[in-house]
Amino acid sequence: MSTDRTEMPRAASDVGRWDVETDVLVVGYGCAGASAAFEAARAGAEVVVLERASAGGGSSALAGGEIYLGGGTSVQRACGFDDDAEEMAKFLMAALGPDADRAKVTLYAEQSVSHFEWLVERGVPFKPSLWDSPTWVPPTDDGLMWMGENSWPFTEIATPAPRGHRPTSNDFGGWLLMERLTTAVAAVGADVRCDSYVTNLVVGPGGEVVGAVARRYGTEYTVRARRGVVLTTGGFVDNEEMLALHAPQLVGHDKNSDGSDDGRGILMAQAVGAAVKHMSAGQIGISLIPGMIARGMIVNGQGQRFVNEDTYPGLVGQAALYRQGMDVWVIVDEQGYDDVPEPERWGVRPHHVAGTPEELADLIGIPPSGLRTTIDLYNEHAARGEDPFFRKSARWLRPLTPPFAAIDVRMGLRPPSEAGSGRSSGASVFTLGGLHTTVDGEVLDLDARPVPGLFAAGRATSGLHSWGYISGTSLGDGTFFGRRAGLAAARTIH
Ligand SMILES: Cc1cc2nc3c(=O)[nH]c(=O)nc-3n(C[C@H](O)[C@H](O)[C@H](O)COP(=O)(O)OP(=O)(O)OC[C@H]3O[C@@H](n4cnc5c(N)ncnc54)[C@H](O)[C@@H]3O)c2cc1C
Incomplete structure (x- = not known):
């Protein structure tokens, strides 16, 4: 940790004068900040947003755009799926656990349809068509996709329904979500000030948060927040010490962020007594093509499978990093590779090819007998449409035939939104832990009491998740709990 403790709060009595005064101060202008600013301003509060970059967007604007929503949205119904809040909550508790936040998950599922409608009212378009195979981000503008709900063990826990909702954009759509949210924020008259890095909170005599200190082009200025400060500064993957x-x-892994996830918001809040939760949890974007492993397999350094390859790829990534130390290989045959359409391959090609499992194992340095046994057993069961070890869906089961290819996840991917060689550590990660908050975004202290005047949402908080992660739950909980935090701050009377 930094030794100078520069994030320690300032006393209001030491602030000579307030340069800016407002009701609600929102720090950070990604999806959570925009949602908080919108609701606070719509509730009649004067709102200032401070953003360190020269424009809003944050990681939210770089995102795939997948938003986890369900319970029977019009898009789900148009695609022929019945869903309800209870089944959605059951899935989320299992997929985001252990110890996912039950109060947040329950409320989120119960109000998911109305949150979907809120997004539509803000101009976020969703096309009523389904993308129906495993992927990180579909190359099409389909508005709905599966997020592992139809994979084991979730098929035995909750009635499957696809809940990954996508703004109408080919490939990545986070930019469209942010374009529409920032337009909505402008329409309700929030005062957005960019190039403003918030460094410290300001506290009153009772420890209540009454404002913040920001730096703009090297000059410090102070902002008084009469009702509350909402921290929506993102996670801490860019802060090596915190990691x-x-x-x-x-x-040591690649970072899935806009580069501004330095954890400052979390540190500033901790410095006024805030508690944190689930700080070790992370999303692991493993560098593989989900459609390839669904049609083939992923093996560890002993040549053994360790997960059902048709599940949400972030869960494959967690299994690969936390249980196998990223010592993993994708194994696919020619048909499995060819069946993945070129736009979905993101530049991935076989790195080693061989006529037998033993030769391939030799090439990649894993035990030949291990890979031979794995492929033989897989093929024997696949011929009967079964996967007794990991219960991959019969849809993806087919005996693999020579030649076999091995793909090294450390060679990376080239998603359409990114340039570069694609070389990787094998995983691109971001943090899931953060400030301990209530469903209304109140930041809790070590005694689980709200820190007066302090609210937070998005990846600066521990949201729905504890350990697990499903795509769409970040933009989902950021916008949903961002709205609630903004509203709660606007209604606060000191
Ligand atoms: C490539 C990529 C794809 C992704 N795809 C998806 C997806 O499809 N679905 C999904 O749910 N999630 C996805 N994620 C994750 C998701 O984008 C983030 O977790 C989410 O956007 C976080 O939202 P936020 O509002 O909390 O933070 P951000 O959107 O990162 O916004 C935080 C803002 O705060 C600003 N800030 C930080 N510190 C300060 C400070 N001290 N003072 C002032 N401003 C500050 C930052 O500059 C930033 O603009 C993806 C992430 C990436 C990088």
């Missing part, structure tokens, strides 16, 4: 302290297994 080493809280989430050491994420150290």
Whole structure:
């Protein structure tokens, strides 16, 4: 940790004058900040948003755009799926657990249809068509996709329904979500100030948060927030010290962020007594093509499978990093590779090819007998449409035939939104832990009491998740709990 403790709060009595005064101060202008600012301003509060970058967007604008929503949205119904809040909550508790936040998950599922409608009212378009195979981000503009709900063990826990909702954009759509949210924020008259890095909170005599200190082009200025400060500063994957302290297994991997996830918001809140939760948890974007492993397999350094390859690829990534130390290989045959359409391959090609499992194992340095046994057993069961070990869906089961290819996840991917060689650590990660908050975004202290005047949402908080992750739950909980935090701050009377 930094030794100078620069994030320690300032006393209001030491603030000579307030340069800016407002009712609600929102720090950070990604999806959570925009949602908070919108609701606070719509509730009649004066709102200032401070954003360190020269424009809003944050990681939210770089995102795939998948938003986890269900319970019977019009898009789900148009695609022929019945869904209800209870089944959605059951899935989320299992997929985001253990110890997913039950109060948040329950409320989120119960109000998911109305949150979907809120997004539509803000101009976020969703096309009523389904993308129906495993992928990170579909190359089409289909509005709905599966997020592992139809894979084991979730098929035995909750009635499957696809809940990944996508703004109408080919490939990545986070930019469209942010374009529509920032337009909505402008329409309700929030005062957005960019190039403003918030460094410290300001506290009153009773420890209540009454404002913040920001720096703009090297000059410090102060903002008084009469009702509350809402921290929506994102996670801490870009802060090496925090990673080493809280989430050491994420150290050394590529970072899935806009580069501004320095954890400052979390540190500033901790400095006024805030508690944190689930700080070691992370999303693991493993560098593989989900459609390839569904049609083939992923094996560890002993040549053994360790997960059903048709599940949400982030869960494959967690299994690969936390249980196998990223010592993993994708194995696919020619048909499995060819069946993945070129736009979905993101530049991935076979790195080693051989006529037998033993030769392939030799090439990649894993035990030949291990890979031979794995492929023989897989083929024997696949011929009967079964996967007794990991219960991959029969849809993807087919005996693999020579030649076999091995793909090295460390060679990376080239998603359409990114340039570069694609070389990778094998995983691109972001943090899931953060400030301990209520469903209304109140930041709790170590005694689980709200810190007066302090609210938070998005990846600066521990949201729906504990350990597990499903795509769409970040933009989902960021917008949903961002709205609630903004509203709660607007209604606060000190
Ligand atoms: C490539 C990629 C794809 C992804 N795809 C998906 C997806 O499809 N679905 C999904 O749910 N999630 C996805 N994610 C994750 C998701 O984008 C983030 O978790 C989410 O956007 C976080 O939202 P936020 O509002 O909390 O933070 P952000 O959107 O990161 O916004 C935080 C803002 O705060 C600003 N800020 C930070 N510190 C300060 C400070 N001290 N003072 C002032 N401003 C500050 C930052 O500059 C930033 O603009 C993806 C992430 C990436 C990088």
